[in-house]
Amino acid sequence: MKFLCDVHISYKLIRYLEQSGYVAIHVNEILDKWFTKDSDICKYADLNDLIVITKDADFRDSFFIKKTPRKLIKINLGNISNKDLLKIFGNLLASIKDLDTQNPFMAEVDKDFINYIH
Numbered sequence: 001m002k003f004l005c006d007v008h009i010s011y012k013l014i015r016y017l018e019q020s021g022y023v024a025i026h027v028n029e030i031l032d033k034w035f036t037k038d039s040d041i042c043k044y045a046d047l048n049d050l051i052v053i054t055k056d057a058d059f060r061d062s063f064f065i066k067k068t069p070r071k072l073i074k075i076n077l078g079n080i081s082n083k084d085l086l087k088i089f090g091n092l093l094a095s096i097k098d099l100d101t102q103n104p105f106m107a108e109v110d111k112d113f114i115n116y117i118h
Contacts, residue, residue, distance in 0.1 A: 001100050004045045006054035007034045009075075012082045013053070013089060020093060025050070042068040051100065063106050070104040077111055 002023040005014055009026070017024035027041060028034055036044075038058050045052045051071040052059060060074045073096065077085065088109065099105045099116065108115040 001097060002048065002050045004030075004041065004048075004050040004052050006041070006052065006056055006059070008055050009053050010082050010085065013085060016086045016089065020090075038062065039068075042066075045069040045071070051096070060106070060108070063104070067104060071100065072104075072106040074106060074108045076108055080111075 003014075003017055003025070005024060005026050007027050011026060014024040014026055027036055030036065030044060031040055038056070039062075041052065042059070042062060044050070046068055049071075050069075051073060052069040053073045053075065055075045055077075057074070059069065059072055062068055063072050075085075077088070092107075092109065092114065095114070095116075096107065099107060106117045108117070
């Protein structure tokens with residue numbers, strides 16, 4: 001699996017994903033870095049078959065309205081510790097791997113549940 005993490009996603013999650021054997025890129029490493037428009041992030045992710053990880057509701061709206069990005073994980077966890085975030089992702093990776101075979105998909109991650117939308 002290959003991930004593209006939006007600007008407010010911790011580099012600790014990127015390192016965790018890489019250590020777990022996945023490709024993980026931070027938006028600050030591509031295009032116009034933190035100035036990159038959401039629409040350009042979506043295009044880049046779709047062209048490179050990346051799963052966008054974000055806290056930004058605009059990506060959720062774009063998924064439903066414009067059908068991009070094609071693969072999205074929307075985090076609705078508020079301010080939690082990186083330790084808790086990594087634990088949650090550790091529990092999710094198998095499910096995300098199953099979803100990655102489907103196109104498009106969105107997973108919304110909340111504190112008490114995960115909502116998968118295909």
